[in-house]
Amino acid sequence: MCLAIFSLNRLPDWPLIIAANRDELHTRPTLSAAPWDNATHILGGRDLEAGGTWLGMTLSGRIALLTNYREPTPRKLDAPSRGQLTENYLRGNHTAQAYAQTVHQDSSLYNGFNLLVGDHRELWYCSNRSATPPQQLTTGIFGLSNAVLNAPWPKVLRTRNALENHLRDVTTPSAEVLFSILQDTTAAAEHELPDTGVGLAREKILGSPFITDPRYGTRCTTIVLQHVDGKAIFLEKRYNSLGQTEGLVRWEIDTQQQKIIA
Incomplete structure:
Protein backbone atom coordinates (compact mmCIF):
# COMPACT_ATOMS: atom_id res chain seq x y z
CA MET A 1 0.00 0.00 0.00
CA CYS A 2 1.53 3.28 -1.04
CA LEU A 3 -1.22 5.87 -1.06
CA ALA A 4 -4.37 6.22 1.01
CA ILE A 5 -6.79 9.09 1.39
CA PHE A 6 -9.58 8.88 3.92
CA SER A 7 -12.33 10.93 5.47
CA LEU A 8 -13.51 10.80 9.08
CA ASN A 9 -16.89 12.26 10.01
CA ARG A 10 -17.07 14.68 7.09
CA LEU A 11 -20.35 13.25 5.79
CA PRO A 12 -23.00 12.64 8.48
CA ASP A 13 -24.22 9.36 6.96
CA TRP A 14 -20.76 8.09 5.96
CA PRO A 15 -18.38 8.51 8.91
CA LEU A 16 -15.49 6.59 7.31
CA ILE A 17 -14.45 6.71 3.65
CA ILE A 18 -11.17 5.13 2.50
CA ALA A 19 -9.62 5.01 -0.96
CA ALA A 20 -6.19 3.42 -1.27
CA ASN A 21 -3.69 2.23 -3.85
CA ARG A 22 -1.35 -0.67 -3.31
CA ASP A 23 1.90 -0.25 -5.23
CA GLU A 24 4.14 -3.29 -5.49
CA LEU A 25 6.35 -5.38 -7.76
CA HIS A 26 4.18 -6.95 -10.44
CA THR A 27 5.90 -10.29 -9.83
CA ARG A 28 5.10 -10.38 -6.11
CA PRO A 29 2.52 -13.14 -5.48
CA THR A 30 -0.76 -11.77 -4.20
CA LEU A 31 -4.30 -12.91 -3.55
CA SER A 32 -7.06 -10.50 -4.50
CA ALA A 33 -9.50 -9.29 -1.88
CA ALA A 34 -11.81 -12.01 -0.58
CA PRO A 35 -12.79 -13.62 2.73
CA TRP A 36 -9.70 -15.42 4.01
CA ASP A 37 -9.75 -19.21 3.90
CA ASN A 38 -8.40 -19.58 7.43
CA ALA A 39 -10.30 -16.61 8.88
CA THR A 40 -13.54 -16.08 6.98
CA HIS A 41 -14.49 -13.07 9.11
CA ILE A 42 -11.62 -11.11 7.50
CA LEU A 43 -12.01 -9.54 4.06
CA GLY A 44 -9.01 -8.25 2.13
CA GLY A 45 -6.14 -9.03 -0.18
CA ARG A 46 -3.17 -11.11 0.93
CA ASP A 47 0.55 -10.87 0.33
CA LEU A 48 1.69 -14.44 -0.33
CA GLU A 49 5.39 -13.64 -0.01
CA ALA A 50 5.58 -12.15 3.48
CA GLY A 51 2.03 -12.78 4.72
CA GLY A 52 -0.51 -10.35 6.06
CA THR A 53 -2.37 -7.65 4.19
CA TRP A 54 -2.04 -4.01 3.23
CA LEU A 55 -5.72 -3.30 3.90
CA GLY A 56 -8.29 -5.53 5.52
CA MET A 57 -11.66 -5.37 7.23
CA THR A 58 -13.53 -7.76 9.47
CA LEU A 59 -17.24 -8.46 9.28
CA SER A 60 -17.60 -6.60 12.58
CA GLY A 61 -16.10 -3.46 11.02
CA ARG A 62 -12.52 -3.56 12.32
CA ILE A 63 -10.15 -2.03 9.76
CA ALA A 64 -6.37 -2.10 9.42
CA LEU A 65 -4.28 -0.32 6.79
CA LEU A 66 -0.51 -0.36 6.33
CA THR A 67 2.03 1.54 4.26
CA ASN A 68 5.79 1.10 4.26
CA TYR A 69 8.02 4.07 5.04
CA ARG A 70 10.42 4.86 2.21
CA GLU A 71 13.89 5.82 3.42
CA PRO A 72 17.52 5.57 2.28
CA THR A 73 18.73 3.45 5.20
CA PRO A 74 19.08 -0.29 4.49
CA ARG A 75 16.20 -2.54 5.52
CA LYS A 76 16.74 -4.87 8.45
CA LEU A 77 16.76 -8.31 6.87
CA ASP A 78 15.80 -10.04 10.13
CA ALA A 79 12.83 -7.76 10.86
CA PRO A 80 9.38 -9.35 11.20
CA SER A 81 6.93 -8.81 8.36
CA ARG A 82 5.07 -5.53 8.64
CA GLY A 83 2.04 -7.31 7.19
CA GLN A 84 1.66 -9.02 10.55
CA LEU A 85 0.71 -5.68 12.07
CA THR A 86 -2.54 -5.54 10.14
CA GLU A 87 -3.26 -9.25 10.33
CA ASN A 88 -2.79 -9.44 14.11
CA TYR A 89 -5.21 -6.58 14.66
CA LEU A 90 -7.85 -8.07 12.39
CA ARG A 91 -7.53 -11.49 14.03
CA GLY A 92 -7.51 -10.13 17.57
CA ASN A 93 -9.91 -8.35 19.88
CA HIS A 94 -7.77 -5.57 21.36
CA THR A 95 -9.16 -2.07 21.18
CA ALA A 96 -7.57 0.12 18.54
CA GLN A 97 -5.93 2.28 21.19
CA ALA A 98 -4.47 -0.66 23.11
CA TYR A 99 -3.22 -2.31 19.94
CA ALA A 100 -1.59 0.87 18.61
CA GLN A 101 0.16 1.41 21.93
CA THR A 102 1.42 -2.18 22.00
CA VAL A 103 2.74 -1.88 18.45
CA HIS A 104 4.42 1.40 19.38
CA GLN A 105 6.29 -0.29 22.22
CA ASP A 106 7.71 -2.92 19.86
CA SER A 107 8.02 -0.69 16.80
CA SER A 108 11.83 -0.67 16.71
CA LEU A 109 11.76 -4.33 15.66
CA TYR A 110 10.25 -3.45 12.29
CA ASN A 111 11.37 -1.66 9.19
CA GLY A 112 9.64 1.67 8.68
CA PHE A 113 5.83 1.59 8.66
CA ASN A 114 2.61 3.55 9.03
CA LEU A 115 -0.39 1.79 10.54
CA LEU A 116 -4.07 2.68 10.86
CA VAL A 117 -6.32 0.55 13.06
CA GLY A 118 -9.87 0.98 14.30
CA ASP A 119 -13.33 1.34 12.83
CA HIS A 120 -15.74 4.09 11.79
CA ARG A 121 -16.13 5.19 15.42
CA GLU A 122 -12.47 5.30 16.45
CA LEU A 123 -9.34 5.30 14.29
CA TRP A 124 -5.74 5.32 15.51
CA TYR A 125 -2.49 6.06 13.67
CA CYS A 126 0.99 4.97 14.64
CA SER A 127 4.35 4.95 12.90
CA ASN A 128 7.85 3.97 13.93
CA ARG A 129 9.16 6.93 11.94
CA SER A 130 7.00 9.57 13.62
CA ALA A 131 8.20 11.65 16.55
CA THR A 132 4.78 11.42 18.19
CA PRO A 133 3.18 8.47 19.99
CA PRO A 134 0.05 6.79 18.61
CA GLN A 135 -2.73 9.29 18.05
CA GLN A 136 -6.47 9.06 17.68
CA LEU A 137 -7.69 10.75 14.53
CA THR A 138 -10.83 12.84 14.58
CA THR A 139 -12.84 14.74 11.98
CA GLY A 140 -10.96 15.54 8.80
CA ILE A 141 -9.57 14.42 5.48
CA PHE A 142 -6.21 12.71 5.65
CA GLY A 143 -3.53 11.46 3.27
CA LEU A 144 -0.94 8.77 3.82
CA SER A 145 1.79 7.53 1.52
CA ASN A 146 5.31 6.28 2.27
CA ALA A 147 6.09 9.06 4.73
CA VAL A 148 4.30 10.15 7.90
CA LEU A 149 0.60 11.02 7.92
CA ASN A 150 -0.29 14.09 5.84
CA ALA A 151 3.28 14.56 4.61
CA PRO A 152 3.08 17.22 1.86
CA TRP A 153 4.08 15.00 -1.03
CA PRO A 154 2.53 16.15 -4.32
CA LYS A 155 0.42 13.04 -4.81
CA VAL A 156 -0.85 13.21 -1.23
CA LEU A 157 -1.84 16.86 -1.57
CA ARG A 158 -3.39 16.30 -4.99
CA THR A 159 -5.58 13.38 -3.95
CA ARG A 160 -6.54 14.87 -0.58
CA ASN A 161 -7.70 18.01 -2.32
CA ALA A 162 -9.65 15.95 -4.85
CA LEU A 163 -11.38 14.05 -2.05
CA GLU A 164 -12.15 17.31 -0.27
CA ASN A 165 -13.69 18.74 -3.43
CA HIS A 166 -15.79 15.64 -4.01
CA LEU A 167 -17.19 15.45 -0.49
CA ARG A 168 -17.98 19.16 -0.44
CA ASP A 169 -20.74 18.69 -3.00
CA VAL A 170 -22.35 15.36 -2.04
CA THR A 171 -24.16 13.60 0.77
CA THR A 172 -23.16 10.13 -0.48
CA GLU A 190 10.62 17.67 -10.21
CA HIS A 191 11.17 20.45 -7.67
CA GLU A 192 8.17 19.23 -5.63
CA LEU A 193 9.29 15.61 -5.34
CA PRO A 194 10.57 14.28 -2.02
CA ASP A 195 14.11 12.98 -1.70
CA THR A 196 13.78 9.54 -0.13
CA GLY A 197 17.13 8.22 -1.31
CA VAL A 198 15.99 6.32 -4.40
CA GLY A 199 17.26 8.86 -6.95
CA LEU A 200 15.42 11.42 -9.06
CA ALA A 201 14.51 9.04 -11.88
CA ARG A 202 12.80 6.70 -9.42
CA GLU A 203 11.14 9.55 -7.52
CA LYS A 204 9.57 10.68 -10.81
CA ILE A 205 8.13 7.22 -11.45
CA LEU A 206 6.76 7.00 -7.91
CA GLY A 207 5.52 10.59 -7.84
CA SER A 208 2.08 10.15 -9.42
CA PRO A 209 -0.93 8.82 -7.48
CA PHE A 210 -1.27 5.90 -9.92
CA ILE A 211 2.02 4.28 -10.94
CA THR A 212 2.47 2.54 -14.28
CA ASP A 213 5.84 0.87 -14.69
CA PRO A 214 6.66 -2.54 -16.19
CA ARG A 215 8.40 -3.70 -13.02
CA TYR A 216 6.65 -1.90 -10.15
CA GLY A 217 3.30 -0.16 -10.13
CA THR A 218 -0.21 0.17 -8.76
CA ARG A 219 -1.59 -3.35 -8.38
CA CYS A 220 -5.03 -2.48 -7.00
CA THR A 221 -7.28 0.24 -5.65
CA THR A 222 -9.41 -0.51 -2.60
CA ILE A 223 -12.39 1.52 -1.44
CA VAL A 224 -14.19 1.16 1.89
CA LEU A 225 -17.41 3.08 2.53
CA GLN A 226 -18.82 2.77 6.04
CA HIS A 227 -22.40 3.94 6.62
CA VAL A 228 -23.60 5.17 9.99
CA ASP A 229 -26.22 2.38 10.10
CA GLY A 230 -23.51 -0.29 10.22
CA LYS A 231 -23.59 -1.25 6.55
CA ALA A 232 -20.29 -1.11 4.68
CA ILE A 233 -19.20 -1.44 1.06
CA PHE A 234 -15.80 -2.93 0.20
CA LEU A 235 -14.50 -2.73 -3.37
CA GLU A 236 -11.22 -3.70 -5.01
CA LYS A 237 -10.17 -2.94 -8.58
CA ARG A 238 -7.13 -4.84 -9.88
CA TYR A 239 -4.67 -3.79 -12.60
CA ASN A 240 -2.06 -5.42 -14.81
CA SER A 241 1.47 -4.14 -15.43
CA LEU A 242 0.16 -1.76 -18.10
CA GLY A 243 -2.22 -0.14 -15.63
CA GLN A 244 -5.26 -1.70 -17.28
CA THR A 245 -8.16 -2.92 -15.15
CA GLU A 246 -8.17 -6.70 -14.76
CA GLY A 247 -11.12 -7.14 -12.44
CA LEU A 248 -13.43 -5.65 -9.84
CA VAL A 249 -14.89 -7.24 -6.72
CA ARG A 250 -17.55 -5.77 -4.46
CA TRP A 251 -19.02 -6.81 -1.12
CA GLU A 252 -21.66 -5.32 1.12
CA ILE A 253 -21.28 -6.04 4.82
CA ASP A 254 -23.65 -5.69 7.75
CA THR A 255 -21.22 -5.05 10.60
CA GLN A 256 -23.97 -5.27 13.22
CA GLN A 257 -24.96 -8.77 12.12
CA GLN A 258 -21.34 -9.50 11.13
CA LYS A 259 -22.11 -11.02 7.77
CA ILE A 260 -21.74 -10.39 4.05
CA ILE A 261 -25.12 -9.45 2.61
CA ALA A 262 -24.21 -8.96 -1.07
Missing part, protein backbone atom coordinates in the same frame (compact mmCIF):
# COMPACT_ATOMS: atom_id res chain seq x y z
CA PRO A 173 -19.65 9.37 -1.77
CA SER A 174 -19.24 8.04 -5.31
CA ALA A 175 -17.05 4.97 -5.67
CA GLU A 176 -16.44 5.85 -9.31
CA VAL A 177 -15.17 9.30 -8.39
CA LEU A 178 -12.92 7.79 -5.72
CA PHE A 179 -11.51 5.31 -8.23
CA SER A 180 -10.83 8.13 -10.68
CA ILE A 181 -9.01 10.14 -8.01
CA LEU A 182 -6.69 7.23 -7.28
CA GLN A 183 -6.18 6.43 -10.98
CA ASP A 184 -4.60 9.84 -11.59
CA THR A 185 -1.30 9.44 -13.48
CA THR A 186 -0.36 13.13 -13.33
CA ALA A 187 3.38 13.49 -12.79
CA ALA A 188 4.66 15.80 -10.08
CA ALA A 189 7.01 18.66 -10.89
Whole structure:
Protein backbone atom coordinates (compact mmCIF):
# COMPACT_ATOMS: atom_id res chain seq x y z
CA MET A 1 0.00 0.00 0.00
CA CYS A 2 1.53 3.28 -1.04
CA LEU A 3 -1.22 5.87 -1.06
CA ALA A 4 -4.37 6.22 1.01
CA ILE A 5 -6.79 9.09 1.39
CA PHE A 6 -9.58 8.88 3.92
CA SER A 7 -12.33 10.93 5.47
CA LEU A 8 -13.51 10.80 9.08
CA ASN A 9 -16.89 12.26 10.01
CA ARG A 10 -17.07 14.68 7.09
CA LEU A 11 -20.35 13.25 5.79
CA PRO A 12 -23.00 12.64 8.48
CA ASP A 13 -24.22 9.36 6.96
CA TRP A 14 -20.76 8.09 5.96
CA PRO A 15 -18.38 8.51 8.91
CA LEU A 16 -15.49 6.59 7.31
CA ILE A 17 -14.45 6.71 3.65
CA ILE A 18 -11.17 5.13 2.50
CA ALA A 19 -9.62 5.01 -0.96
CA ALA A 20 -6.19 3.42 -1.27
CA ASN A 21 -3.69 2.23 -3.85
CA ARG A 22 -1.35 -0.67 -3.31
CA ASP A 23 1.90 -0.25 -5.23
CA GLU A 24 4.14 -3.29 -5.49
CA LEU A 25 6.35 -5.38 -7.76
CA HIS A 26 4.18 -6.95 -10.44
CA THR A 27 5.90 -10.29 -9.83
CA ARG A 28 5.10 -10.38 -6.11
CA PRO A 29 2.52 -13.14 -5.48
CA THR A 30 -0.76 -11.77 -4.20
CA LEU A 31 -4.30 -12.91 -3.55
CA SER A 32 -7.06 -10.50 -4.50
CA ALA A 33 -9.50 -9.29 -1.88
CA ALA A 34 -11.81 -12.01 -0.58
CA PRO A 35 -12.79 -13.62 2.73
CA TRP A 36 -9.70 -15.42 4.01
CA ASP A 37 -9.75 -19.21 3.90
CA ASN A 38 -8.40 -19.58 7.43
CA ALA A 39 -10.30 -16.61 8.88
CA THR A 40 -13.54 -16.08 6.98
CA HIS A 41 -14.49 -13.07 9.11
CA ILE A 42 -11.62 -11.11 7.50
CA LEU A 43 -12.01 -9.54 4.06
CA GLY A 44 -9.01 -8.25 2.13
CA GLY A 45 -6.14 -9.03 -0.18
CA ARG A 46 -3.17 -11.11 0.93
CA ASP A 47 0.55 -10.87 0.33
CA LEU A 48 1.69 -14.44 -0.33
CA GLU A 49 5.39 -13.64 -0.01
CA ALA A 50 5.58 -12.15 3.48
CA GLY A 51 2.03 -12.78 4.72
CA GLY A 52 -0.51 -10.35 6.06
CA THR A 53 -2.37 -7.65 4.19
CA TRP A 54 -2.04 -4.01 3.23
CA LEU A 55 -5.72 -3.30 3.90
CA GLY A 56 -8.29 -5.53 5.52
CA MET A 57 -11.66 -5.37 7.23
CA THR A 58 -13.53 -7.76 9.47
CA LEU A 59 -17.24 -8.46 9.28
CA SER A 60 -17.60 -6.60 12.58
CA GLY A 61 -16.10 -3.46 11.02
CA ARG A 62 -12.52 -3.56 12.32
CA ILE A 63 -10.15 -2.03 9.76
CA ALA A 64 -6.37 -2.10 9.42
CA LEU A 65 -4.28 -0.32 6.79
CA LEU A 66 -0.51 -0.36 6.33
CA THR A 67 2.03 1.54 4.26
CA ASN A 68 5.79 1.10 4.26
CA TYR A 69 8.02 4.07 5.04
CA ARG A 70 10.42 4.86 2.21
CA GLU A 71 13.89 5.82 3.42
CA PRO A 72 17.52 5.57 2.28
CA THR A 73 18.73 3.45 5.20
CA PRO A 74 19.08 -0.29 4.49
CA ARG A 75 16.20 -2.54 5.52
CA LYS A 76 16.74 -4.87 8.45
CA LEU A 77 16.76 -8.31 6.87
CA ASP A 78 15.80 -10.04 10.13
CA ALA A 79 12.83 -7.76 10.86
CA PRO A 80 9.38 -9.35 11.20
CA SER A 81 6.93 -8.81 8.36
CA ARG A 82 5.07 -5.53 8.64
CA GLY A 83 2.04 -7.31 7.19
CA GLN A 84 1.66 -9.02 10.55
CA LEU A 85 0.71 -5.68 12.07
CA THR A 86 -2.54 -5.54 10.14
CA GLU A 87 -3.26 -9.25 10.33
CA ASN A 88 -2.79 -9.44 14.11
CA TYR A 89 -5.21 -6.58 14.66
CA LEU A 90 -7.85 -8.07 12.39
CA ARG A 91 -7.53 -11.49 14.03
CA GLY A 92 -7.51 -10.13 17.57
CA ASN A 93 -9.91 -8.35 19.88
CA HIS A 94 -7.77 -5.57 21.36
CA THR A 95 -9.16 -2.07 21.18
CA ALA A 96 -7.57 0.12 18.54
CA GLN A 97 -5.93 2.28 21.19
CA ALA A 98 -4.47 -0.66 23.11
CA TYR A 99 -3.22 -2.31 19.94
CA ALA A 100 -1.59 0.87 18.61
CA GLN A 101 0.16 1.41 21.93
CA THR A 102 1.42 -2.18 22.00
CA VAL A 103 2.74 -1.88 18.45
CA HIS A 104 4.42 1.40 19.38
CA GLN A 105 6.29 -0.29 22.22
CA ASP A 106 7.71 -2.92 19.86
CA SER A 107 8.02 -0.69 16.80
CA SER A 108 11.83 -0.67 16.71
CA LEU A 109 11.76 -4.33 15.66
CA TYR A 110 10.25 -3.45 12.29
CA ASN A 111 11.37 -1.66 9.19
CA GLY A 112 9.64 1.67 8.68
CA PHE A 113 5.83 1.59 8.66
CA ASN A 114 2.61 3.55 9.03
CA LEU A 115 -0.39 1.79 10.54
CA LEU A 116 -4.07 2.68 10.86
CA VAL A 117 -6.32 0.55 13.06
CA GLY A 118 -9.87 0.98 14.30
CA ASP A 119 -13.33 1.34 12.83
CA HIS A 120 -15.74 4.09 11.79
CA ARG A 121 -16.13 5.19 15.42
CA GLU A 122 -12.47 5.30 16.45
CA LEU A 123 -9.34 5.30 14.29
CA TRP A 124 -5.74 5.32 15.51
CA TYR A 125 -2.49 6.06 13.67
CA CYS A 126 0.99 4.97 14.64
CA SER A 127 4.35 4.95 12.90
CA ASN A 128 7.85 3.97 13.93
CA ARG A 129 9.16 6.93 11.94
CA SER A 130 7.00 9.57 13.62
CA ALA A 131 8.20 11.65 16.55
CA THR A 132 4.78 11.42 18.19
CA PRO A 133 3.18 8.47 19.99
CA PRO A 134 0.05 6.79 18.61
CA GLN A 135 -2.73 9.29 18.05
CA GLN A 136 -6.47 9.06 17.68
CA LEU A 137 -7.69 10.75 14.53
CA THR A 138 -10.83 12.84 14.58
CA THR A 139 -12.84 14.74 11.98
CA GLY A 140 -10.96 15.54 8.80
CA ILE A 141 -9.57 14.42 5.48
CA PHE A 142 -6.21 12.71 5.65
CA GLY A 143 -3.53 11.46 3.27
CA LEU A 144 -0.94 8.77 3.82
CA SER A 145 1.79 7.53 1.52
CA ASN A 146 5.31 6.28 2.27
CA ALA A 147 6.09 9.06 4.73
CA VAL A 148 4.30 10.15 7.90
CA LEU A 149 0.60 11.02 7.92
CA ASN A 150 -0.29 14.09 5.84
CA ALA A 151 3.28 14.56 4.61
CA PRO A 152 3.08 17.22 1.86
CA TRP A 153 4.08 15.00 -1.03
CA PRO A 154 2.53 16.15 -4.32
CA LYS A 155 0.42 13.04 -4.81
CA VAL A 156 -0.85 13.21 -1.23
CA LEU A 157 -1.84 16.86 -1.57
CA ARG A 158 -3.39 16.30 -4.99
CA THR A 159 -5.58 13.38 -3.95
CA ARG A 160 -6.54 14.87 -0.58
CA ASN A 161 -7.70 18.01 -2.32
CA ALA A 162 -9.65 15.95 -4.85
CA LEU A 163 -11.38 14.05 -2.05
CA GLU A 164 -12.15 17.31 -0.27
CA ASN A 165 -13.69 18.74 -3.43
CA HIS A 166 -15.79 15.64 -4.01
CA LEU A 167 -17.19 15.45 -0.49
CA ARG A 168 -17.98 19.16 -0.44
CA ASP A 169 -20.74 18.69 -3.00
CA VAL A 170 -22.35 15.36 -2.04
CA THR A 171 -24.16 13.60 0.77
CA THR A 172 -23.16 10.13 -0.48
CA PRO A 173 -19.65 9.37 -1.77
CA SER A 174 -19.24 8.04 -5.31
CA ALA A 175 -17.05 4.97 -5.67
CA GLU A 176 -16.44 5.85 -9.31
CA VAL A 177 -15.17 9.30 -8.39
CA LEU A 178 -12.92 7.79 -5.72
CA PHE A 179 -11.51 5.31 -8.23
CA SER A 180 -10.83 8.13 -10.68
CA ILE A 181 -9.01 10.14 -8.01
CA LEU A 182 -6.69 7.23 -7.28
CA GLN A 183 -6.18 6.43 -10.98
CA ASP A 184 -4.60 9.84 -11.59
CA THR A 185 -1.30 9.44 -13.48
CA THR A 186 -0.36 13.13 -13.33
CA ALA A 187 3.38 13.49 -12.79
CA ALA A 188 4.66 15.80 -10.08
CA ALA A 189 7.01 18.66 -10.89
CA GLU A 190 10.62 17.67 -10.21
CA HIS A 191 11.17 20.45 -7.67
CA GLU A 192 8.17 19.23 -5.63
CA LEU A 193 9.29 15.61 -5.34
CA PRO A 194 10.57 14.28 -2.02
CA ASP A 195 14.11 12.98 -1.70
CA THR A 196 13.78 9.54 -0.13
CA GLY A 197 17.13 8.22 -1.31
CA VAL A 198 15.99 6.32 -4.40
CA GLY A 199 17.26 8.86 -6.95
CA LEU A 200 15.42 11.42 -9.06
CA ALA A 201 14.51 9.04 -11.88
CA ARG A 202 12.80 6.70 -9.42
CA GLU A 203 11.14 9.55 -7.52
CA LYS A 204 9.57 10.68 -10.81
CA ILE A 205 8.13 7.22 -11.45
CA LEU A 206 6.76 7.00 -7.91
CA GLY A 207 5.52 10.59 -7.84
CA SER A 208 2.08 10.15 -9.42
CA PRO A 209 -0.93 8.82 -7.48
CA PHE A 210 -1.27 5.90 -9.92
CA ILE A 211 2.02 4.28 -10.94
CA THR A 212 2.47 2.54 -14.28
CA ASP A 213 5.84 0.87 -14.69
CA PRO A 214 6.66 -2.54 -16.19
CA ARG A 215 8.40 -3.70 -13.02
CA TYR A 216 6.65 -1.90 -10.15
CA GLY A 217 3.30 -0.16 -10.13
CA THR A 218 -0.21 0.17 -8.76
CA ARG A 219 -1.59 -3.35 -8.38
CA CYS A 220 -5.03 -2.48 -7.00
CA THR A 221 -7.28 0.24 -5.65
CA THR A 222 -9.41 -0.51 -2.60
CA ILE A 223 -12.39 1.52 -1.44
CA VAL A 224 -14.19 1.16 1.89
CA LEU A 225 -17.41 3.08 2.53
CA GLN A 226 -18.82 2.77 6.04
CA HIS A 227 -22.40 3.94 6.62
CA VAL A 228 -23.60 5.17 9.99
CA ASP A 229 -26.22 2.38 10.10
CA GLY A 230 -23.51 -0.29 10.22
CA LYS A 231 -23.59 -1.25 6.55
CA ALA A 232 -20.29 -1.11 4.68
CA ILE A 233 -19.20 -1.44 1.06
CA PHE A 234 -15.80 -2.93 0.20
CA LEU A 235 -14.50 -2.73 -3.37
CA GLU A 236 -11.22 -3.70 -5.01
CA LYS A 237 -10.17 -2.94 -8.58
CA ARG A 238 -7.13 -4.84 -9.88
CA TYR A 239 -4.67 -3.79 -12.60
CA ASN A 240 -2.06 -5.42 -14.81
CA SER A 241 1.47 -4.14 -15.43
CA LEU A 242 0.16 -1.76 -18.10
CA GLY A 243 -2.22 -0.14 -15.63
CA GLN A 244 -5.26 -1.70 -17.28
CA THR A 245 -8.16 -2.92 -15.15
CA GLU A 246 -8.17 -6.70 -14.76
CA GLY A 247 -11.12 -7.14 -12.44
CA LEU A 248 -13.43 -5.65 -9.84
CA VAL A 249 -14.89 -7.24 -6.72
CA ARG A 250 -17.55 -5.77 -4.46
CA TRP A 251 -19.02 -6.81 -1.12
CA GLU A 252 -21.66 -5.32 1.12
CA ILE A 253 -21.28 -6.04 4.82
CA ASP A 254 -23.65 -5.69 7.75
CA THR A 255 -21.22 -5.05 10.60
CA GLN A 256 -23.97 -5.27 13.22
CA GLN A 257 -24.96 -8.77 12.12
CA GLN A 258 -21.34 -9.50 11.13
CA LYS A 259 -22.11 -11.02 7.77
CA ILE A 260 -21.74 -10.39 4.05
CA ILE A 261 -25.12 -9.45 2.61
CA ALA A 262 -24.21 -8.96 -1.07
